[in-house]
Amino acid sequence: MIATKLMIPGPVELDDEVLLAMARPVMGHRTPEFEEVLEECWRLLGMVYRTKNEVAIITGSGTAAMEAAVASVVEPGTRVLSIGGGKFGERLGEIARCFGAEVSRLEVEWGGTFSAEEVDEALSESGAEVVTLTHNETSTGVVHDAGEVGRLAREHGALFIADAITSVGGDVVETDAWGIDLCITGSQKCLAAPPGLGFVAVSERAWERMQEVRNRHAFYLDLLRYRKALRKRTTPFTPSVSLIYGLHAALKRIERETLEARIRRHRALAEATRRAAEAMNLELLPEREHASNTVTAIRIPEGLSDADVRGRLKEEYGILVAGGQEKLKGRIFRIGHMGEVRAGELLSLLACLEQVLRCSGHGVKPGAGTEAAREVLEAELGESLRACGGG
Ligand SMILES: Cc1ncc(COP(=O)(O)O)c(C=O)c1O
Structure with missing residues (x-):
């Protein structure tokens, strides 16, 4: 695909x-x-x-x-x-x-x-x-x-x-x-x-x-x-x-949108991504307190390869996420949640990510990632996730 x-x-x-x-x-x-x-x-x-x-x-x-x-x-x-x-x-x-x-x-x-x-x-x-x-x-x-x-x-x-x-x-x-x-x-x-x-x-x-x-x-x-x-x-x-x-x-x-609301949206998306990663038993590359609010770098879990994560997301779901560069090549993948990305798009990606992880043999409780992300998004951006920045 x-x-x-x-x-x-x-x-x-x-x-x-x-x-x-x-x-x-x-x-x-x-x-x-x-x-x-x-x-x-x-x-x-x-x-x-x-x-x-x-x-x-x-x-x-x-x-x-x-x-x-x-x-x-x-x-x-x-x-x-x-x-x-x-x-x-x-x-x-x-x-x-x-x-x-x-x-x-x-x-x-x-x-x-x-x-x-x-x-x-x-x-x-x-x-x-x-x-x-x-x-x-x-x-x-x-x-x-x-x-x-x-x-x-x-x-x-x-x-x-x-x-x-x-x-x-x-x-x-x-x-x-x-x-x-x-x-x-x-x-x-x-x-x-x-x-x-x-x-x-x-x-x-x-x-x-x-x-x-x-x-x-x-x-x-x-x-x-x-x-x-x-x-x-x-x-x-x-x-x-x-x-x-x-x-x-x-x-x-x-x-x-206003710059303030846009920054709030980026920060909510980033926090939702970090929480989802943790709920899916994934490890962030940076320490939480200096993790970026526009891109999240996640370690590829032990026993899995770049092809198991990024390859499958692309082939099976048509979603492109970034790989590691130079010394981090094959060791991390990076999710961009910048620009016009909305809550719904992030939730879809996380659902697909969870599925490729499960199919590749990484232990994840079904729905754990999306539920963790949804909680953050709802708390930060309101009940209607459409309110995540508007259109
Ligand atoms: C932080 C940072 N600096 C510089 C660049 C290089 O920008 P460009 O590829 O537009 O030349 C990038 C591109 O990803 C970047 O993320």
């Missing part, structure tokens, strides 16, 4: 409103009509980012936005502290190295997190001018304390780059209050917009630093070009007009 239901941590399924918006005729990108759409996107991005900072819209996936953020403030010899702990956190350090930075690593166990003391010490030892962190580490299902890193970065006079690609629009991200100088996100995750757009919210401090960088090695991804265009209320290069229509429709949906 071809998987038709996406329950992966992006790209996520798009609402018809978003799909239809992308079918509109393409318009000139330097016209007042298009500039009106862009203006609305910037206003709504400020709302989801919780920022007054300007937001650069980049045509490219999330990694393009990561590269733009790093390349714009780093030059050969810049001291960067890269906080690791998963595939994406490590990627920021790799990008910095590509641009000649002297990168120190704060190694974090995959599935674990760090303490404030460790960050403080690493910042002192490295004398870092820039610190990088992936807020919600999608590869391990861990949400890190970005607020604490932001506070410590300020204390040490370092610029803070945060990859919030799988948290903006789905969990609490306080770009301004946490002091994130370059806050990165992507379109195809919690925003539930089409894949292909990346965003960076840039603080005044970061703009200032960019002007001091002498050895500039980026062109398309040099954020100073975006700043110049932003001040003329446009984009530096031809934007992907159709994707921006889709983004606009997706952001309007968030505004209607």
Whole structure:
């Protein structure tokens, strides 16, 4: 069977409103009509980012936005502290190295997190001018304390780059209050917009630093070009007009749902998933207190393989969940409950998961997972599970 239901941590399924918006005729990108759409996107991005900072819209996936953020403030010899702990956190350090930075690593166990003391010490030892962190580490299902890193970065006079690609629009991200100088996100995750757009919210401090960088090695991804265009209320290069229509429709949906209700829905879905996993005798990869609210990483039980879980979900029920990456390949599976996912969809997935586990020989009491999840969803979102975010 071809998987038709996406329950992966992006790209996520798009609402018809978003799909239809992308079918509109393409318009000139330097016209007042298009500039009106862009203006609305910037206003709504400020709302989801919780920022007054300007937001650069980049045509490219999330990694393009990561590269733009790093390349714009780093030059050969810049001291960067890269906080690791998963595939994406490590990627920021790799990008910095590509641009000649002297990168120190704060190694974090995959599935674990760090303490404030460790960050403080690493910042002192490295004398870092820039610190990088992936807020919600999608590869391990861990949400890190970005607020604490932001506070410590300020204390040490370092610029803070945060990859919030799988948290903006789905969990609490306080770009301004946490002091994130370059806050990165992507379109195809919690925003539930089409894949292909990346965003960076840039603080005044970061703009200032960019002007001091002498050895500039980026062109398309040099954020100073975006700043110049932003001040003329446009984009530096031809934007992907159709994707921006889709983004606009997706952001309007968030505004209607309200960011607060959307975060509440994501948190309820995450808690329901964790409770269901426990009720099905499954083990979460991270400790509960720093488990992500947008993606849940679960260990594949002893004696079962990736094919027994993910393979069967796809073949027998047409549902796609994500596998482990790199060192976690074949050891975990990851359920994405971000974007437009509703209570009913999560309950269906959990019922199918329970069935494939039972058929593969894992001991589960029938109905245990869905019942545990239903209890959470009902308590958090009200008696009618349709109230889970509305339509
Ligand atoms: C936390 C995080 N950072 C970065 C990326 C890379 O984004 P993209 O694949 O859009 O380039 C992803 C993608 O899954 C991600 O989850």
